[in-house]
Amino acid sequence: MAKRRFLLINPWIYDFAAHDFWAKPLGLLYIASWLRKNGAEVYLLDCLDIHHPQMPFEPHIKQASRRAYGTGKFFRQPIPKPVFFQDIPRYYYRYGLTYRIFKEELDKIPIPDAILVTSGMTYWYPGVFAVIYFCKQKWPHIPIILGGIYATLCHSHALNYSGADFVLKGPAENSLMSLLEQICNLKPEYIPKMEYDPYAPYPAFDLLRKLDYVCILTSRGCPFRCQYCASSALFPFFYQRPPETVYQEIVYWHKNYGVKEFAFYDDALLVNASQHAIPLFEMIIKAKLDIHLHTPNGLHARFITAKVAQKMFQAGVKTVRLGLETISPNRHDQKLTREEFIRAIRYLQEAGFTREQIGAYILVGLPNQTKQEIEQTVSFAQKLGVTPRLAEYSPIPFTKLWSEAIKICSHEIDKEPLFHNNSLLPCAHKNLSFSELKEIKRKIWHTSCI
Ligand code: SF4
Known part of the structure; x- marks a missing residue:
C-alpha cells in the first residue's frame, strides 16, 4: 500500500x-x-x-x-x-x-x-x-x-x-x-495510549526549521482542580513517566541536535518529587549536562522542599515560575497558604536562585477581584524578593469559575470565544480598568529596575 x-x-x-x-x-x-x-x-x-x-x-x-x-x-x-x-x-x-x-x-x-x-x-x-x-x-x-x-x-x-x-x-x-x-485507510500498528507508554516516540521536534529549545513532558495531566484551570477537561488523568526515560529524551536532543534549553510543559512537575523530579535532576547533575531548564507552566510551591530547590539549582534550572495567584484567603480552594509560599521562596533563595530567576504568577481580573487584592499580592511577592508576573485571567469553559464568569461578564462569553481574551479583562468588570492595570505593571517594572 x-x-x-x-x-x-x-x-x-x-x-x-x-x-x-x-x-x-x-x-x-x-x-x-x-x-x-x-x-x-x-x-x-x-x-x-x-x-x-x-x-x-x-x-x-x-x-x-x-x-x-x-x-x-x-x-x-x-x-x-x-x-x-x-x-x-x-x-x-x-x-x-x-x-x-x-x-x-x-x-x-x-x-x-x-x-x-x-x-x-x-x-x-x-x-x-x-x-x-x-x-x-x-x-x-x-x-x-x-x-x-x-x-x-x-x-x-x-x-x-x-x-x-x-x-x-x-x-x-x-x-x-x-x-x-x-x-x-491508515493501518496503524502503533496506537498511542492514555497512560505511560514505554514505546511512545519522542515528539518530532526535528520537523521544526531550527531548534532554539525543546519542550519536555515528564508527566501528563494534573491531580489538582484549580478553579480557573481547564487542565482536567483537556486530559482527565494523571501519569508520570519514569525519570530515566525523561533523562534519555533530554540527552537525545542535547547530543544529537545540540539543544541547550529545555522547558518543562508539565502541569504538576513536582508531584511525587522523591520518585520523579529529584531522580531526574540527579541524573542531569551526575552527567554534568551543560543545559538550562525552565518551568514556564508554573510549579506548585507546596512541593518545593530544601532538597528539591537544591537539586533544581544544581541541575541547571534557570527560570522558576511559581503559581501564587492571589493572597486573598477568600478566593482559594486552599491550594497554597502564605506560609507554604514563604517557605518555598526561602528554600529557593538558599539554594542560590535570584530575584530575576524566581517569578510568581499573579492572577489579575478574576471575578470580583479588587485592585487592592492585586496590589497586596504584588507587594507580598516583592517583599519576599521574587519578581511578580501578572497573568490576566481568561474565562475558560469547563472550569469551576466558568458559570460565575458568565454571570459577571458583560460580554456573551458562552457564545463568542473572542471574548475569552485575557487582554480584555473580561471579568474585571468595574473593579480594574486598563489604565489601572497599566499603572500596576509600570510600578512593578519600576521596582524591578531599582
Ligand atoms: S492551575 Fe496548574 S495545578 Fe491547578 S489544576 Fe491547572 S495545571 Fe493543575
Missing part, C-alpha cells in the same frame, strides 16, 4: 499580545511522531516559524527576535481589530508568517491524504479558521481534522464555524488513529 501522507499545521495567533515563551505545538509534534512510527510521510507547516528565511524581507512586518534562553518575539503584522474590540486601546496582530509565505509553503507540499490542524487558546480561533480556509481553497476534497484546546473547549463553535471536516474533542490518543483508519 502506498505510504500515507499527512500535513500538520500549527496556525497563526491572532491577539493583542503573544510572545514565544517556549511556545511550541507539542501535541501536534507528538502526533507527527506517532504517524511517522506508523510509516506515514509527515509534513509540518508552522505558521509561527520564527526562522523562515524570507520573512525578514516581507513588507509591513514587525521582526521576530531572540532573547535569553531561546525565547523571543514572533513575526507579527498589525491587522484590523474584530468589530467587538474597536474600543480597546491596543493594536491587534496576526503573529507568524505572512499569508503570502504561508501559501508558498503550501505549494511546496505534495497533496496529502489528510490535513491535521491544531488549536491553542479559544480566542485564537481566527488563525485556525484562516488555515482551514486556505487549505480548503487549495485542496477542497482533502479532509481536514481539527483538534487541540479550542476544538475541545469550544467544540460546538468549532463544529459550526471552523470549516473543518472533523473536529476532535479531548486527547488525540482517544480517537485520531481510528479516524485516520476510517478516512485514509
Whole structure:
C-alpha cells in the first residue's frame, strides 16, 4: 500500500499580545511522531516559524527576535481589530508568517491524504479558521481534522464555524488513529495510549526549521482542580513517566541536535518529587549536562522542599515560575497558604536562585477581584524578593469559575470565544480598568529596575 501522507499545521495567533515563551505545538509534534512510527510521510507547516528565511524581507512586518534562553518575539503584522474590540486601546496582530509565505509553503507540499490542524487558546480561533480556509481553497476534497484546546473547549463553535471536516474533542490518543483508519485507510500498528507508554516516540521536534529549545513532558495531566484551570477537561488523568526515560529524551536532543534549553510543559512537575523530579535532576547533575531548564507552566510551591530547590539549582534550572495567584484567603480552594509560599521562596533563595530567576504568577481580573487584592499580592511577592508576573485571567469553559464568569461578564462569553481574551479583562468588570492595570505593571517594572 502506498505510504500515507499527512500535513500538520500549527496556525497563526491572532491577539493583542503573544510572545514565544517556549511556545511550541507539542501535541501536534507528538502526533507527527506517532504517524511517522506508523510509516506515514509527515509534513509540518508552522505558521509561527520564527526562522523562515524570507520573512525578514516581507513588507509591513514587525521582526521576530531572540532573547535569553531561546525565547523571543514572533513575526507579527498589525491587522484590523474584530468589530467587538474597536474600543480597546491596543493594536491587534496576526503573529507568524505572512499569508503570502504561508501559501508558498503550501505549494511546496505534495497533496496529502489528510490535513491535521491544531488549536491553542479559544480566542485564537481566527488563525485556525484562516488555515482551514486556505487549505480548503487549495485542496477542497482533502479532509481536514481539527483538534487541540479550542476544538475541545469550544467544540460546538468549532463544529459550526471552523470549516473543518472533523473536529476532535479531548486527547488525540482517544480517537485520531481510528479516524485516520476510517478516512485514509491508515493501518496503524502503533496506537498511542492514555497512560505511560514505554514505546511512545519522542515528539518530532526535528520537523521544526531550527531548534532554539525543546519542550519536555515528564508527566501528563494534573491531580489538582484549580478553579480557573481547564487542565482536567483537556486530559482527565494523571501519569508520570519514569525519570530515566525523561533523562534519555533530554540527552537525545542535547547530543544529537545540540539543544541547550529545555522547558518543562508539565502541569504538576513536582508531584511525587522523591520518585520523579529529584531522580531526574540527579541524573542531569551526575552527567554534568551543560543545559538550562525552565518551568514556564508554573510549579506548585507546596512541593518545593530544601532538597528539591537544591537539586533544581544544581541541575541547571534557570527560570522558576511559581503559581501564587492571589493572597486573598477568600478566593482559594486552599491550594497554597502564605506560609507554604514563604517557605518555598526561602528554600529557593538558599539554594542560590535570584530575584530575576524566581517569578510568581499573579492572577489579575478574576471575578470580583479588587485592585487592592492585586496590589497586596504584588507587594507580598516583592517583599519576599521574587519578581511578580501578572497573568490576566481568561474565562475558560469547563472550569469551576466558568458559570460565575458568565454571570459577571458583560460580554456573551458562552457564545463568542473572542471574548475569552485575557487582554480584555473580561471579568474585571468595574473593579480594574486598563489604565489601572497599566499603572500596576509600570510600578512593578519600576521596582524591578531599582
Ligand atoms: S492551575 Fe496548574 S495545578 Fe491547578 S489544576 Fe491547572 S495545571 Fe493543575
